[in-house]
Amino acid sequence: MLEIKPIFHALCRSKIGAILLLLQIAITTAIVSNAAFIIEDKVSYLSQETGYPEDEIFSFHVMLFGNDVESHQQFELDETMLRGLPNVIDAAYISNTPLSGSGSSSDFSINPAPEPGLSARTAYFFTDDHALNTLGLELASGRNFNESEVIVTDNNEQRANVTIITQTLADELFSDTDALGKTVYLGDIALKIVGIIKKAKGPWMKDSRPDNVALIPYINPNISGNFIVRTDVKQRAQLASTIEDEMLKSYDKRVIIRVRGLDEAKENYMAQDTLMMRMLIVLITILVLVTALGIFGLTLFNISKRTKQIGTRRALGARKSAIINYFLVENAMICTAGLILGVIAALLLGQLLMQHFSIAALPPSYIAGTALMVFVMSLLAVFGPAKRAANISPSIATRSI
Known part of the structure; x- marks a missing residue:
């Protein structure tokens, strides 16, 4: 010192x-x-955990240019074809791909618009009853969609009336009660909650509510749409490389783009x-x-x-x-x-x-x-x-x- x-x-x-x-x-x-x-x-x-087996899933975008088929019907045929391919666990149509940075969101409310009430920003996907299995999501409670609840249409006036939401969204909207069986509103559209997912991320992981997700059983693809396919990890690359040929065999008047794994979509987004x-x-x-x-x-x-x-x-x-x-x-x-x-x-x-x-x-x-x-x-x-x-x-x- x-x-x-x-x-x-x-x-x-x-x-x-x-x-x-x-x-x-x-x-x-x-x-x-x-x-x-x-x-x-x-x-x-x-x-951060996304809730998806990312390395088992890949997605691709389809754009139709032929006018000799109804798009919603063709997409249903495509789903059936995809599920029948070797090593495919499941496949589903989906309006947007999770973790991709592109999608749809809105306020889900406990009251119909324009009535005031508790609401929460929520990312939502239009899909069908195969989405849960294809995305590898686990239900905390409730059930999957029934086949009869899936709306496949080209009529914009038709609406689904059920939904499956994440536990995070359920806790935000119904903190004091069980959300299962309750009704939420997307604008003025009433959707009954039939299932609650343990965990799932929406398209935007930077969103203010990335864990608020809802699945809606509604297929109205117009001329374009997305498919998700779940397969064995070791077979994913090979299957993804041949998926364009398989789709064109089913119907050749279309373009297949953005074939990529869910982990790749996440990596691009981040x-x-x-x-x-x-x-x-x-x-x-x-x-x-x-x-x-x-x-x-x-x-x-x-x-x-x-x-x-x-x-x-x-x-x-x-x-x-x-x-x-x-x-x-x-x-x-x-x-x-x-x-x-x-x-x-x-x-x-x-x-x-x-x-x-x-x-x-x-x-x-x-x-x-x-x-x-x-x-x-x-x-x-x-x-x-x-x-x-x-x-x-x-x-x-x-x-x-």
Whole structure:
């Protein structure tokens, strides 16, 4: 402790290098703590459970251009054909593909429009009674659609009257009672809840209500639509590569596009978030390395400037440990000042990110963890040069005196 005062005076005589290093440590602390929090948030987001066996499912989009068939009837024939293919577990028509970033949503309410009442934003899929099995979804309660409840039509006036919803949506709309058997409203359309799914994600995992999902047994595809097919994991790639030929055999006046696995659709949807996470990891790595090199370089510079003084201290009987401690304490003083400034900057940066980018408040644990990491890293970076200084020979250092 007695060396702190002379060390401080020595730093004041050579302040530019110390100030630059102090600012570097502060900037590193502020950026790394916020970046680490964002990375953790991205990792949680990218690894969240969707409720689907993603590697067993693939989807594709069909566009009809022939006018010699009724689209809804042809799509029913296509479903039957797909279910009969080797290694196919099940197949279903669906209005939009889950996890793809494209779909339909609306407010599901406990009262018909325009009556006021509790409502919740919900993604919904028009599909049939094979959707649950094809998507690999598990019911928490209730039942699947009956075949008689599935509306297959080209008449826009016809409507389904039942639905299957996720447990999350059921809890939001009917928190005090069992949702099974209750009625929800999509606009003025009354839908009786016949089943409740344990877990399923909608098309948008970034949505404010990504777990609010409803299946509606209604097929009115017009000239285009989507199919989902579930198969064995090992057979999926082969089946997906031949699906266009199989569909064209059934009816050739159409185009088959966007044949891709459900995991691939999810990956495409999350591509920007994955890229951001990787860029932040690279940024953190570079910042930490640059800061460590800065500490290493400044210590070497100080050693070269103080070779004579170090040799004199060694000649007067200073132990190697005293020389090492001197540089460790000097670095710790600079690092502590930089960390104090960095903690303040981290909090301010966290507030700005929260205000402008709707990011959650930065937890203090991330700031504390980053500060500890930077402090330990700085001590490790200075230890090598300090040990080198301690090995300076007194005779060589004092030869020019």
